[in-house]
Amino acid sequence: MKNTVVIGLLGPTLDMGKRSKRWERWRPTVAVCQHEDLLVSRFELLYQKRFKSLQDRVVNDIQHISPETEIVSHPVDFRDPWDLEEVYAALHDFAKAYPFDQEQEEYLVHITTGTHVAQICLYLLTESNYLPAKLIQTSPSSGQKKDTDVSGEYRIIDLDLSKYDRIAMRFRQEMDDDITFLKSGIETRNQAFNALIERIEQVAINSTDPVLITGPTGAGKSHLARRIFELKKSRRQLKGDFIEINCATLRGDAAMSALFGHKKGAFTGATHDRNGLLRAADKGMLFLDEVGELGLDEQSMLLRAIEERKFLPLGSDEETESDFQLICGTNRDLKTIVANGCFREDLLSRINLWTFHMPGLAERPEDIEPNLKYELDRFAERNNTHVTFNKEARKQFLTFATSSEALWTANFRDLNGAVTRMSTLAPGGRITKEVVQEEIYRLEVLWRTAEIDIHNKLLNELIGADRAEKLDRFERVQLTDVLKVCKESKSMSEAGRKVFAVSRTKKRKANDADRLRKYLSRYNIKWTDL
Numbered sequence: 001m002k003n004t005v006v007i008g009l010l011g012p013t014l015d016m017g018k019r020s021k022r023w024e025r026w027r028p029t030v031a032v033c034q035h036e037d038l039l040v041s042r043f044e045l046l047y048q049k050r051f052k053s054l055q056d057r058v059v060n061d062i063q064h065i066s067p068e069t070e071i072v073s074h075p076v077d078f079r080d081p082w083d084l085e086e087v088y089a090a091l092h093d094f095a096k097a098y099p100f101d102q103e104q105e106e107y108l109v110h111i112t113t114g115t116h117v118a119q120i121c122l123y124l125l126t127e128s129n130y131l132p133a134k135l136i137q138t139s140p141s142s143g144q145k146k147d148t149d150v151s152g153e154y155r156i157i158d159l160d161l162s163k164y165d166r167i168a169m170r171f172r173q174e175m176d177d178d179i180t181f182l183k184s185g186i187e188t189r190n191q192a193f194n195a196l197i198e199r200i201e202q203v204a205i206n207s208t209d210p211v212l213i214t215g216p217t218g219a220g221k222s223h224l225a226r227r228i229f230e231l232k233k234s235r236r237q238l239k240g241d242f243i244e245i246n247c248a249t250l251r252g253d254a255a256m257s258a259l260f261g262h263k264k265g266a267f268t269g270a271t272h273d274r275n276g277l278l279r280a281a282d283k284g285m286l287f288l289d290e291v292g293e294l295g296l297d298e299q300s301m302l303l304r305a306i307e308e309r310k311f312l313p314l315g316s317d318e319e320t321e322s323d324f325q326l327i328c329g330t331n332r333d334l335k336t337i338v339a340n341g342c343f344r345e346d347l348l349s350r351i352n353l354w355t356f357h358m359p360g361l362a363e364r365p366e367d368i369e370p371n372l373k374y375e376l377d378r379f380a381e382r383n384n385t386h387v388t389f390n391k392e393a394r395k396q397f398l399t400f401a402t403s404s405e406a407l408w409t410a411n412f413r414d415l416n417g418a419v420t421r422m423s424t425l426a427p428g429g430r431i432t433k434e435v436v437q438e439e440i441y442r443l444e445v446l447w448r449t450a451e452i453d454i455h456n457k458l459l460n461e462l463i464g465a466d467r468a469e470k471l472d473r474f475e476r477v478q479l480t481d482v483l484k485v486c487k488e489s490k491s492m493s494e495a496g497r498k499v500f501a502v503s504r505t506k507k508r509k510a511n512d513a514d515r516l517r518k519y520l521s522r523y524n525i526k527w528t529d530l
Contacts, residue, residue: 002104002105002106003041003042003104003105003106004038004039004040004041004105004106004108005040005041005042005043005044005105005106005107005108006032006040006042006043006044006107006108006109006110006136007044007046007107007108007109007110007131007133008029008032008043008044008045008046008109008110008112008113009045009046009047009076009110009113009114009118009122010029010045010046010047010048010051010054010055010058010113010114011027011028011029011112011113011114012048012051012054014027014028014029014112014113015027015028015029015030015054015058015113016054017057018057022061023150024150025150026140026141026150026151026152027058027061027150028110028112028113028138028152029043029045029058029062029110029113030058030061030062030065031138031150031151031152031154032110032136032138032154033062033065033066033069034065034066034150034151035151035154038154039068040066040069041068041069041070041105042069042070042071042072042105043062043069043070043071043072044072044074044098045058045059045071045072045073045074046073046074046075046076046091046094047073047074047075047076048075048076048078048081049075049077052075055073059071059073074094076090076091076094077090078090081114081115081117081118082115082117083117084117084120084121087115087117087118087121088121088124088125091118091121091122091125092121092125092130095125095130095131096130100132102132106133106134107131107132107133107134108133108134108135108136108156109122109125109126109131109133109134109135109136110136110137110138111123111135111136111137112136112137112138112139122135123135126159127159134156134157134158134159135156135157135158135159136154136155136156136157137154137155137157138152138153138154138155139152139153139154139155140152140153141153175201178201178205178231179194179197179198179201181227181230181231182197182200182201182204182224182227182228182231183197184223184227184374185374186367186370186371186374187370188364188367188370188371189366189367189369189370190359190363190364190366190367192359193359193364193367196356196357196358199356200224200228200356201231203354204228204231204232205231205232205235205237207354208237208325209353209354210306210325210326210327210328210350210351210352210353210354211228211326211327211328211353211354211355211356212291212327212328212329212330212334212351212352212354212355212356213225213327213328213329213330213355213356213357213358214329214330214331214334214355214356214357214358215329215331215357215358215359215360216331216358216360216411217331217410217411217413218360218361218410218411218412218413218414219331219358219359219360219361219411219412220358220411220412221289221329221331221358222244222287222289222329224358225242225244225285225287225289225327225329226242226244226287228285228327229242229284229285229287229327230242232285232325238283238284238285238325239283239284240281240282240283240284240285240324241280241281241284241285242284242285242287243277243280243281243284243285243286243287243324244287244289245258245259245277245286245287245288245289246289246290247288247289247290247291247292247293247294248289248290248293250293250294250295250298251295252295255294255295255298256297256298256301256314257270257274257276257314258276258277259276259277259278259298259301259302260276260278260301260305260311260312260313260314260320261273261274261275261276261278261279261313261314261316261320262274262276262313262314262315262316263313263314263315263316264315265315266313266314266315266316267314267315270314270315274313275320276313276320278305278311278320278322278324279320279322281322281324282321282322282323282324283323283324284324284325285324285325285326285327286324286325286326286327287326287327287328287329288302288326288327288328288329289328289329289330290329290330290331290332291328291329291330291334291351292330292332292334292337292342292343294343296342296344299343299344299347300344300347302347303344303346303347303350305322306326306350306351307350309321309322309323326351328351334348334352335348360408360411361408361411361412361414361415362406362407362408362411365401365402366402368398368401368402368415369398371412371415372397372398372401372415372419375415375416375419375420376388376419376423378416379419379420379423383423385429386429387423387426387429387430387431388429388430388431389430389431389436390430390431390432390433392433393431393432393433393435393436394431396433396436396437396440397422397431397436397439397440400436400440401415405444406443407447408447409446409447414443414446418439418443421439421442422435422436422439425438456468456480458483458487459476459479459480459483462483462523462525462529462530463523463524463525467523479523482499482516482519482520483525483530485498485499486516486520486527486530487530491513492512492513492516492517492527493512493513495512495516496512496513496514496515496516497512499512499515499516499519500512500515500516
């Protein structure tokens, strides 16, 4: 049978007592050793040095009522018993240095004495197994024994019991529910995406710092931002509203006014005061979508508003305050924009403490099927009608949707549009193979057009619209294809191998990167431009 060792703090108030009447009342540290069914072989008594005389008295009293109990006293050094960091550090040092012998002894941590801070620290150290023990909680006797039994009552709490595991499972279930909520109830299958959402849930619950969500248009940045807001609101972490603005729509005085507000007469057309979106987001959340489109002046004011929670409305001499949580979204590479001088480096440093990249739908083919069901349910809710695929049509659509031919250039907007069209055209509420085939053709045309537009835009940005117009058709097609390969490659060498895949085999020494560099230089294009 193992020996029982109790570890406890001296209670300067509850353990107090000098005269003989002290034996007529309950004193928790002494009372631990007064129970016939609890034999304490050793008491490790922690005390603050300024209570040394009380410690001596308690030690003598324990020896009087339980001479078989060995008492080992440990002075602990914390000046302020209500300072969590100080108390935890002292108790943690004791736990790390203590020579536990679990083969010969079992340990009980007494959590009745000491400040609430000390009790919390003892619980945390026990729960994390720094103190490999059970908890013992003591209290005065109740009922008829209240005035006669000074030994009181005790209760031993084993944190390893299954019921505590069930509590831990409830917390895990709550976390799983939060993650499902962020995913709109969609049981996604992509492991990387699920890990991303789990990390976002951790940050959303435990942090008030700005969050930056990157990803292509239509990947769900705006939707995720709103779900984060709703999650925090349900946890009572926010009291205000969700305020969303697409920064690409803000220009000039209108941008300043929309974000920071203005006073009447601040500019032509300012016929009345306006609070602005930052003020409207007070105690709530502000989502700035396409934050890379903000002008430099707006960026400067936003930086101060983030850091100091203060800003100056247009035309005002008095500062306005707003305590908001910020989420920013962008489909652009902000580091590249910083390098071009169009985005403030200090603002980027402030908003990208937590950066999460939302993958496009084409990067998550295994998630298309559950999202297809989600979109069908949304259509049914909006239109009060139930629509399903027949078996062959569903297989046909999913085969195409998860293939390399499906570009999903607008991501979930494309999927939503496809489901809406097919559901609207479904005869009798059943989507047939004919409806699916028609939709596949429509998507292929849509994506070809979108791809041409993207490549033309890139070409115009790199060499200028005037020069692009002067290229011969074959030269334009060739250059566009080379740029497409470059954009899809991780390095110039990789892109060169793809572009010169045939001719490089005929060369004794293939310097693909140099050949590609020379080709791009004809149009004054550098690899870094891509």
